[in-house]
Amino acid sequence: MKRRLAAILAADIVDYSRIVGTDEAAALAALRLFRAEVLGPTVAGHRGKIIKSMGDGWLVEFSSAVEAVNCAIQTQERVSDNNLITLRIGVHIGDITHEEDDIFGDGVNVAARLEAWAEPGGIAISDSVYLSLDGTLTPSFDDEGDQELKNIARPIRIWTKAATTVERKVQNRQLRANGYSQLSISPVATSDERMDVQELAEGLTGDLDDKLTAVRWLTVAVREKPNPQDYFMKIVLRTRDDRLRLEVRLFEPMGRQIWSNKYDGNLSESFDWQDTTGEAVSLEVISKLLDAESDRLARIPPQDRTAEECLVEGFMQIRMGDARSFGDSLSSYTLAIEKDPELADAYGEAIWTTYAGMTVGFDSVEPFYKKQFQDWVARGRRLVGQSTILSVAIALADFQSNRDATPLRNAIAGALRRNPTDANVLSISAWSAIWCGETAIALDCFRKFERFGKFHPYSVPVRGGSALAALQMGNDKLAISVAQEGLKLSSTYPTFHAVLASAYALSKQSDKAAAALAMYRELVPDRTISSWKAMNDYGGSEGGKRYFEGLRMAGLPE
Structure with a gap:
């Protein structure tokens, strides 16, 4: 029998015997639908394989601990409002052995014990799994210290993710109904x-x-x-x-x-x-x-659209990443807020879009920044608990005024803790991280967005952020490659040209740098180093300084 290292996910339905005893037909129907509509597709989507099914529990094998944890989080999210099925999930990396239709080994034993240790609706992972995670996933887990597990010889350090709260379940239902x-x-x-x-x-x-x-x-x-x-x-x-x-x-x-x-x-x-x-x-x-x-x-006159329809239109309008897109998007968010002053996501998107547009240098955004930005921030503060996106946006606005990065870093960590697989949260967290100098976290978020959000309206800005993060971390070759690919999506998003100008200059390709800067200045003609830094200096980070130095070398005036 051949042994190999694998990530094992163990999942079990809480109180399944009681559920069956109460209404067997309903329990079996719920189990069948869960297997067909949630577990099977989610496991397959993360390149896992269900190795063993015990009726009310499953063992799933993955080649990657990150995929196993992403699968665990998504499975719990997708079953969080199921009235009959609540799961416990454990994940461990260890040696396994296959024998016919069964699976054995340390990976299985520890994963099973972790599953039993998790709270209903929660996830428990071993330290070896935690150490494999990137910055988008680690904030989701709390350190429970070393724990003795039944029939496991050595103590295991355990990290846990709590169950989805009742409030989050209500928000999930509202999201689907809005x-x-x-x-x-x-x-x-x-x-x-x-x-x-x-x-x-x-x-x-x-x-x-x-x-x-x-x-x-x-x-x-x-x-x-x-x-x-x-x-x-x-x-x-x-x-x-x-x-x-x-x-x-x-x-x-x-x-x-x-x-x-x-x-x-x-x-x-x-x-x-x-x-x-x-x-x-x-x-x-x-x-x-x-x-x-x-x-x-x-076909719906603006006055007859719902606030949510205006919010959706704002998402759609930004996808080209040019000045007009940002202006149109902010007009839609403004209308959404007018129609429903309690729509928390609209404030979050409006604040972030305004800040991003000002950082890029779009004239179309400036009227919103001067007239409405501070009002959105003030009115949005009372709604922060209702929107992960808004919590980051408010922290971003505070950072813009006081340059204190700590609250923004905490807000990013909190957002990733609550919604590590939401494409909008990943995008806004990534850009906020790069703006406050946390480039490594930003790159983790941008990379994960590529998996979860490739078809998202924010794909153009995210591709620009990925190029910028690569440049700030010193990889000019990668920055150039990503920016060039981004130009195939949109030639009017200025960040692609700015990154190319800086990266080419730092790579001693002065002619290409000058050409890229000329394209940038066609889109943003009045931008200077000082006006850029006044709005955003990337937290004074070394990566930010490198970006500006490359732009100086390319010819952007001081």
């Missing part, structure tokens, strides 16, 4: 009983769920039966010998088909085909939904 568009994804259906085809179907379901969930203006769920008000994706995987065909249909609410396509592949190349097909389908679906929602909103 007017955002809703998309139901059917689990990928296949009549082929081969295990590798079944796993491929589950993997595709998980990939689509993972990618589409990151779209902020869309509420996504895997459901066998859609709600009448949902957009709905019906997906079938057909096979003939080793040939594959994925048939995808997208329906608008009330059932009219608005798009369909077929994707062919071969079972011998299923892993690569799964990745490329999942991405292709996601891009198509987001494009079609974006068009459909933009058309729907355009």
